Amino acid sequence: MNKRAEDDGLVSKTRPLLVRLEALGKSYHEAGQEKCVLDAVDCSIGAGQFICLLGKSGSGKSTLLNLISGIDRPSEGSVFIRENGRDVELTALNEHQRTLFRRRNIGIIFQFFNLIPTLTVLENVALPVELASSDRKGHRRAKNLLDRVGLGDRLDSFPDRLSGGEQQRVAIARALIHDPVLLLADEPTGNLDEGTGGAVLELLLELSRDAGKTLIMATHDEDIAGLADAVYFLERGHLVSHYGLTPNSNRESDVLRTPGREVDTPIAQ
Numbered sequence: 001m002n003k004r005a006e007d008d009g010l011v012s013k014t015r016p017l018l019v020r021l022e023a024l025g026k027s028y029h030e031a032g033q034e035k036c037v038l039d040a041v042d043c044s045i046g047a048g049q050f051i052c053l054l055g056k057s058g059s060g061k062s063t064l065l066n067l068i069s070g071i072d073r074p075s076e077g078s079v080f081i082r083e084n085g086r087d088v089e090l091t092a093l094n095e096h097q098r099t100l101f102r103r104r105n106i107g108i109i110f111q112f113f114n115l116i117p118t119l120t121v122l123e124n125v126a127l128p129v130e131l132a133s134s135d136r137k138g139h140r141r142a143k144n145l146l147d148r149v150g151l152g153d154r155l156d157s158f159p160d161r162l163s164g165g166e167q168q169r170v171a172i173a174r175a176l177i178h179d180p181v182l183l184l185a186d187e188p189t190g191n192l193d194e195g196t197g198g199a200v201l202e203l204l205l206e207l208s209r210d211a212g213k214t215l216i217m218a219t220h221d222e223d224i225a226g227l228a229d230a231v232y233f234l235e236r237g238h239l240v241s242h243y244g245l246t247p248n249s250n251r252e253s254d255v256l257r258t259p260g261r262e263v264d265t266p267i268a269q
C-alpha cells in the first residue's frame with residue numbers, strides 16, 4: 001500500500017505509513033431508515049504523527065475511532081494498519097483476531113476513563129499485559145508508567161478514590177502499557193476542567209511524542225488542534241483535511257495529504 005499511496009503523493013516519503021482508510025463507510029438503520037455517518041472516507045496517516053479529528057457532536061468522530069481500533073465494523077471499505085512491516089487489513093479479521101491485534105498494537109483512551117472499579121490503579125494498568133501473557137512482568141512496567149504520570153504513590157488505590165484527572169492519567173498509563181504503535185484518544189479531556197484537561201493533554205502529548213507513537217485524537221477543542229501535525233474535520237460523513245491551518249502542519253515533509261476535499265474555512269465546531 002505504501003507504493004500506491006506514495007505514487008498518489010498522499011504520504012510523506014520520509015515517514016512510513018501506519019494507518020490507511022480506504023473508502024470507509026458506516027451506516028446505521030434506525031426506524032426503517034438508513035443513516036449514513038461515514039461516507040467513503042479515505043485517509044493515510046504516517047507513523048509518529050499527532051492527528052486531530054474535529055467535528056460537531058454526532059458527526060462520527062467516535063464512530064471513526066471505533067472503526068480504526070476494530071471495536072466496530074464498517075458497512076463498507078477497509079482499515080489497514082501496519083504491523084511488523086506488513087499491512088494488516090483489520091477489517092478482514094474476525095472479532096477475536098481484531099481483539100488480539102488491538103492488544104498488540106493499539107492503546108485507547110476514552111472520555112470517561114473506563115477503568116475497572118474493582119481493580120486497583122496498578123492492576124488496571126497492568127491488566128492489558130496480563131491478558132496477553134501469563135507472567136507478571138506487567139506490574140513492573142505498570143509501576144514505571146504510573147511513576148511517569150505522577151501516580152507512583154497511588155498504586156493500591158481504587159479508581160473511585162481518584163480525581164477525574166488522576167483517573168485519566170491512569171487510563172493513559174494503561175493505554176501505553178503494551179507499548180502500542182497507535183494511540184486513539186476519544187475526547188480525553190472532555191470530562192475534565194480546563195486546567196486539569198490541559199495538564200492531562202500535555203502529559204499525553206509528551207508521552208506519545210517521547211515514545212514515537214502515532215496519536216489520533218477526537219476533540220472539540222480547537223486549541224488542541226493547533227498542536228497537531230494534521231487536522232481533519234468530519235462533516236456530513238466526509239473527512240476534510242485542514243492542513244495548513246496549524247503551525248506544525250507547515251512542515252512540508254510531515255504533511256500527509258488525503259484525497260479528501262480541502263476547505264479554507266476556519267476550523268469550526
Ligand SMILES: Nc1ncnc2c1ncn2[C@@H]1O[C@H](COP(=O)(O)OP(=O)(O)OP(=O)(O)O)[C@@H](O)[C@H]1O
Pocket residue numbers: 028029030037055056057058059060061062063064
Ligand atoms: N448504534 C448506533 N445506532 C444508531 N445510530 C448510531 C449508533 N451509534 C452511533 N450512532 C449515530 O452515529 C452518529 C455519529 O455518532 P458518534 O458518536 O460517532 O459522533 P461523535 O462525533 O463522536 O459525537 P460527540 O462529539 O457527541 O461524541 C450519531 O448521529 C449517532 O446518533
Ligand SMILES: [Mg+2]
Pocket residue numbers: 061062063186
Ligand atoms: Mg464521540
